[in-house]
Every structure is written in structure tokens, then in C-alpha cells.
Amino acid sequence: MAFGVISEIGYISMQTSDIVASVQHATKILGLVETERSGNAVYMSSASKRHHDLVYIDAPQHGVGHIGLIASGPAALDTVRTRVRDAGYPIVSQTPLHPGVSDGFAFVGPENFMFEIYLQPETVDVTLGGFAPNHFGHVNLHPTDAGGMLRFFRDVLDFRISDAIGEDFAYFLRCNSEHHGIGIIKGRGWMHHHAWQLQSIAELGQVADRLQENGERLLMGITRHGAGRNLAAYYVEPTGAVVEIYTDMEHIYDDDRLPVQWDREGGDWATLWATYDFTEFRSHGLFPAREAIEAK
Known part of the structure; x- marks a missing residue:
């Protein structure tokens, strides 16, 4: 929709x-x-x-x-x-x-x-393994100018604000019923994470198990966000970007619903289940490439 x-x-x-x-x-x-x-x-x-x-x-x-x-x-x-x-x-x-x-x-x-x-891409006939995300869900950007990035997505691409945090600090934007396809949090000018929807919290746990078996750990989670209500966990991939795996995202079917406003300092917008020090969490990310390299 x-x-x-x-x-x-x-x-x-x-x-x-x-x-x-x-x-x-x-x-x-x-x-x-x-x-x-x-x-x-x-x-x-x-x-x-x-x-x-x-x-x-x-x-x-x-x-x-x-x-x-x-x-x-x-x-x-x-x-x-x-x-x-x-x-x-x-x-x-x-x-x-x-x-x-x-x-x-x-x-x-x-x-x-x-x-x-x-335009909508073609599908391919591939055989999945024993596990796979449902689909690619969203990206979370940390621009230096959160308001400027908001205006780009809102005015040029028609995204709507689902939730806003603080005064010109963070926005969660949607282009369909899913709570957000783009997250914007004022930061260092990089992409913090790309996110993938799984079927259940059990599958989130299975990803965490595979990380542990590979000698790695979750960066954060499993937790429930206030903004979006999704269950989520995070880890760092080899490029330095963060990967979010999530399930149970809120859907908004009222196109004219007013944005939910959150207190930046309260922390509930980010996590309802635990208190986190976000210093390490926000220290990971991937800047835009210095040079465009074409796929060949």
C-alpha cells in the first residue's frame, strides 16, 4: 500500500x-x-x-x-x-x-x-537454504543534517514521518504501511545499518547462534524498540556496516496518522526492555563511497 x-x-x-x-x-x-x-x-x-x-x-x-x-x-x-x-x-x-x-x-x-x-525488478528462480530473511526492510542513515535529509525524503520522495525523536534529532519514515523504510538519526554522515525482516524472535535467536558459532557476537539486542515496536538485534558485518535483523514491525494503515513524538533523552524510543550505552552501538557504520564504482 x-x-x-x-x-x-x-x-x-x-x-x-x-x-x-x-x-x-x-x-x-x-x-x-x-x-x-x-x-x-x-x-x-x-x-x-x-x-x-x-x-x-x-x-x-x-x-x-x-x-x-x-x-x-x-x-x-x-x-x-x-x-x-x-x-x-x-x-x-x-x-x-x-x-x-x-x-x-x-x-x-x-x-x-x-x-x-x-521499477519493480524481476524475480529469479533460486533455491534458498534452510534459513533466509523474508525481505530487505530498511536502511538507517546518520546524516550530519537530519532535517535536510528529512526534507529530501519527504519533499522529493513522498515519505511520511511515523515517529520523531527530540528536536531535529531523529525521524522514522515510511513509504507504505510498514512503520519505516528509512531511519534518520543525526550523526557522522554515514549509513549505520541495513535491516532484514525475519519470521519470528526464534529466528533472531538462530542468527545470534550462528554468529556465536562463527566466533562473533551480537552488537545489541534482542530488544523491542519503542519507535516501530519491532523486535530487533544487531551485528557488524565485514564492511563495518551494522546489520539489523527484526520481526514484528508495526504497520500503519492510516495514511494521515500524525507522527508520534518521543523524548530524545527518555530512551524508550530505542529500547523498551533494557538500558543500553549507545556509545559503542553508534561507533559502527559505513560512509558513502568516495568514488562511484560501476557494477561490470
Whole structure:
């Protein structure tokens, strides 16, 4: 149920200097499956069986490549093209960046984050392993200017505010009924985490077990957030980005529901079950890539 030009969150691409470690981590820990390998790019999917929910690009340095957003349809895609051009954001490609997509374009948005807006991708016939996320759910960005990033998503891409924290500190934004597809928290100018929906809290525990068996640990959780009401846990992947696994996210079916306002200092917006020192949690993230490297 989309109400604007964007219907859902599409994919995340990341440049990695150790593509073998990145792919192995995504398959063995998270449960993604490889759909295609072409040149310097590896395409991976969840149980959605889209051609790609995650793209790793072999590169000299780790960095966020593109954040993919699916347009509501051809007319919506044309509308976004016009809005992006009129807003003065540099267009880096007038055609889709990756296979499996019929139409789309890419541009550099606020704080050098790159975005691709495209039409619904094709699905692929892949065999999943014994576990896999339902789908790619959201990204959490920590821009230096939270208000500026909010205005970009709200005014150019039609996202709506579900919850707001403090005074120009954090916003959770939706493009459909799911509580948030984009999280914005004022910070260092990087992407903090990419997030994947699982079936149940039991599956969150199983991911934690696989981390432990691999000699790693959760960064935070399992906890229940106040904003979004989702059960969530977090760990750090080889690029330095954080991965969130979650379930039981709130859905909002009233398009005109007013944003819920939270006290920044109260902490309940972040966790209802325990008190955390967020110093370490927020010390992990991945900056936008210094140089755009095309998938080949």
C-alpha cells in the first residue's frame, strides 16, 4: 500500500575490499543466496527472490554504493526524475545500474549518498537454504543534517514521518504501511545499518547462534524498540556496516496518522526492555563511497 512515488525499499549496494568475506558472511550468517555474479559484482537475494536485495561491489575500500528505492509505477518514476532534476541533484545514470530492471535512474543525493529509483525488478528462480530473511526492510542513515535529509525524503520522495525523536534529532519514515523504510538519526554522515525482516524472535535467536558459532557476537539486542515496536538485534558485518535483523514491525494503515513524538533523552524510543550505552552501538557504520564504482 503505497501513497506516493516510492512503493517500497529495494536494495542496498556496498563496495567491499574483501568480497569473499562479505559474501560468505551474508550467506552463512544472514542466509542470503547468490543470484548472479558478473565481473566485480555479486547479487544476492532473500526469500523475496528478487534479482537483488543486496549487491556487493569489489572495490579498493569499503563504502556505501547505492540505496535502491522502487517506484510506484512508470508515471511515478517520471515524476521522481523531474523532481530530482529540479532539485539540482546530480544524475549519474539515466538507465538502470543492475540487471533485472526495465527502467530506472541514479543520482547523488544529500551528503553524497547515492540513490537508484527504478521499477519493480524481476524475480529469479533460486533455491534458498534452510534459513533466509523474508525481505530487505530498511536502511538507517546518520546524516550530519537530519532535517535536510528529512526534507529530501519527504519533499522529493513522498515519505511520511511515523515517529520523531527530540528536536531535529531523529525521524522514522515510511513509504507504505510498514512503520519505516528509512531511519534518520543525526550523526557522522554515514549509513549505520541495513535491516532484514525475519519470521519470528526464534529466528533472531538462530542468527545470534550462528554468529556465536562463527566466533562473533551480537552488537545489541534482542530488544523491542519503542519507535516501530519491532523486535530487533544487531551485528557488524565485514564492511563495518551494522546489520539489523527484526520481526514484528508495526504497520500503519492510516495514511494521515500524525507522527508520534518521543523524548530524545527518555530512551524508550530505542529500547523498551533494557538500558543500553549507545556509545559503542553508534561507533559502527559505513560512509558513502568516495568514488562511484560501476557494477561490470
